[in-house]
Amino acid sequence: MKHLLKADKIKLKRSSLPIIILLVPFLILAYELVNLTYRGDFVEKQAEMFQADSMWTYLLYDNSLLFGLGFPLAATLAASIIANVEHQANGWKQTLSLPISRVRVYLSKFSWLFISLFFSTTIFMLGMFLLGNMLGFEGRTPWKYLIGDSYSMLVVILPIMSVQFWLSMTVKNQAFSILIGAVSSMMGLFLAAAQTTRWFPLAYPSQASTVILQYEGLGYNQDLSAYLVISFCLGIILLVLGSIQFAKREVK
């Protein structure tokens, strides 16, 4: 597996994967920077209205919708880039006639997708920390929430990762998987808005923040642990199913 991961890393050289990894955290942080400086007064009023105990709490709440929309898109694009390296190279027939199990080939590439998105959320977390300090947020840095906010997303997105990755690996035309990924990211936002449909896994990314707006103001997200458990189990199941299907496919 180590050799396989190394080989897949080489194949990703000079690809646009790093751009995708950086894009979402940077865009959201740039937005927040503008929001917190140019609209500072408005933001402060709003934070007061939501009974935020600090600006940290407000930041964690405010970015969750954008992050919840943007991160599934990043996952979609990253999955597509990783799979497309092989499609573009006409590489499946070569890679799959090497002496390695096909399930491993699948899992190695999935690992790179996971690692990429791990970097993305980590950058996002560090970015939030820097932003808060730059703008002189009061109170201690709530590391627990910052870490929770970023890495919950990584878990909650697992089912989407598994499905998008499988689509990109098995359907050569990447426009197809990207379209599905884009439509489902947006559907997630709508699903999250209604009481019943918000339990549908597509809706989790926009609700995976550690801090949410409740009846009595901003507070800790009680449902998060349920989202995490459901997403993790579902993500693994979908990953296993995808890898089995991939291993059985005829190679064109």
Add this chain to the structure above:
Amino acid sequence: MNDQIIVTDNLTKKFKKNISVDGINMSIERGQIYGFLGPNGAGKTTTIRMLLGLIKPTKGNIKIFNQNLNKNRIQILQRIGSLVESPTYYGNLTGRENLEAVRRLRNIPEKRVHEVLEIVRLTKVANRLTKEYSLGMKQRLGIASALLSEPDLLILDEPTNGLDPSGIQEIRELIKQLPESGMSVLVSSHLLSEIDQMATEVGIINNGKMIFQDSIDRLRHKRKPILKVGVSDGRESHSILKGKGISSQWKNDYLWLEETKPEFVSEINATLVQSGISVYRLEEVTKSLEDIFLELTGTEGSL
């Protein structure tokens, strides 16, 4: 038998209703260069994909290195290098990095990359991105990756496709020397002339069926020149020769004989003329490749 490298038994592949490969019994022995010949669409690539476990046969069995491909795919692939159809190249990588990716996967010593680059003469351009390579260079890169693991069996599907004559020559010479190191080679082509110049064994496939499988010498024998004789009375000439124990054929207004030695030709001439037949033409005719193909398939087809 220990020397059997590939044996297929009634190998068949159907796509929906179309039979692409129809009951092939292929047999390749150690050290052979097996030329797998057939027109476009005959089923060569489909057969090779099955041999590499890329697609599953609809029917039949494959044994490679005396092991069942179904059960021991990975062990078998360990000893195979392959190039299937249009070459694989990761355009965002240099030639060397392309080989490096395969090398990592197969856990091969690093110096082997330099060796294969040298063998296919890509050392000079090894550090250029492969998307800038010409088709011939990509093809040679594909052969280099196939050679990387020093395989016992090399499977090359139309390796000279799209190459210029000197490139074809180079690859042919390369393939011909491989058995010296104990390698066996399966190489496919749609050109009989090409197979003729490098193979020791030939399998001809047409419409999914194996229509000939034997040594190259047996195929060459079929190309032996024959004698075309123009005579005034074909029927009469035929019986005169028959009386002398010489068999001939009357076809297309000419008399056809199997031998072309000068003594034989003058003897025929003398015999016929002395019997009062006028002989107006004696010509040595070499059968074209198309003729042989026609003979084998019984249908029109182009190689």
